[in-house]
Amino acid sequence: MQQARDATSGVVVASRLRCADTHWTRLFGLLGTKEFPSGEGLWLKRSRQVHMIGMRYPIDVAFLDDGLQILRTISALPPGTVSPRVAGATSVLELPAGTLAETGLKEGARVEIEGDVERPRGHAATLTTAISNVALACLYVFFASAHFEFARRTGHWRTAMPIVVLEAMLVFVALTRRPSVGTSPRLRDWTIGLVGAFLPLLLRPGDGPGPLARLAEPLQAVGLLITLAGVLSLGRSFGLIAADRGIKTSGVYRVVRHPLYAGYLLGYLGYLGVYPSLWNCVLTVGTAVALNCRALVEERFLARDPAYREYLRRVRWRFLPSVY
Incomplete structure (x- = not known):
């Protein structure tokens, strides 16, 4: 199972991180889920924009470059919206709403991702x-x-x-x-x-x-x-x-x-x-x-x-x- 942590502070921002690295897993993402439990996260590879169409709850979003440095963060992105397209971003980290504030993860910080890949199922x-x-x-x-x-x-x-x-x-x-x-x-x-x-x-x-x-x-x-x-x-x-x-x-x-x-x-x-x-x-x-x-x-x-x-x-x- 993968984890995501702040490389500077060592704070774990997602203790159970799943990876969406295909067209369909990126497209559907968290659709169909009723909640996003604390400690979970979804890492969308080859992505620089996310949509919230059909979602039931807000999420925190961090846009990462190739080196996993955070280029931009959005707190509590609401359902039914589409995020801006972030230039230079190559992946996106989706987290439960409030995670950015709780962990202190900010723009400019670098994220470390470790562990075995777990892909969304179902x-x-x-x-x-x-x-x-x-x-x-x-x-x-x-x-x-x-x-x-x-x-x-x-x-x-x-x-x-x-x-x-x-x-x-x-x-x-x-x-x-x-x-x-x-x-x-x-x-x-x-x-x-x-x-x-x-x-x-x-x-x-x-x-x-x-x-x-x-x-x-x-x-x-x-x-x-x-x-x-x-x-x-x-x-x-x-x-x-x-x-x-x-x-x-x-x-x-x-x-x-x-x-x-x-x-x-x-x-x-x-x-x-x-x-x-x-x-x-x-x-x-x-x-x-x-x-x-x-x-x-x-x-x-x-x-x-x-x-x-x-x-x-x-x-x-x-x-x-x-x-x-």
């Missing part, structure tokens, strides 16, 4: 996961409803239902995924993952099947089967964002690195062939780009594990054997 990760899960589930309900209504009205159950089943598998494994032992903190990686998951749920059947429907239907079926095989091989290790939920190398993962994405792409291409429209074309191309980027991001993130590097060496192809 609030940021739980809130982010809950929001993405609820959004994914709601969007799927609208997606499935639109296709069920279309099939009921037109009788095109055979062409409309495969994509509904395909997305149902994605949503199911996403909502039941096991916790990760490490998740990419990069905002770009989160954006890529969420775009790849959410875009296909905006596909719509439009006016009905196009002239290539009979040729495209088998693509949907093959995509559905590959996705099912991928789900059976991956189990609950699926995730929307690049994360370590265990290395999977069995089943269809012995053939390509990302069989699920290959199945999705075939299914989406088949859907586009059945229901051709500019809207569906844009969404399909966007999804294909996002899934490819997602595959690259996951490989980069998991390559920290020697076992996965060996897997990359052994299995060369990402989506399609001997092609890509």
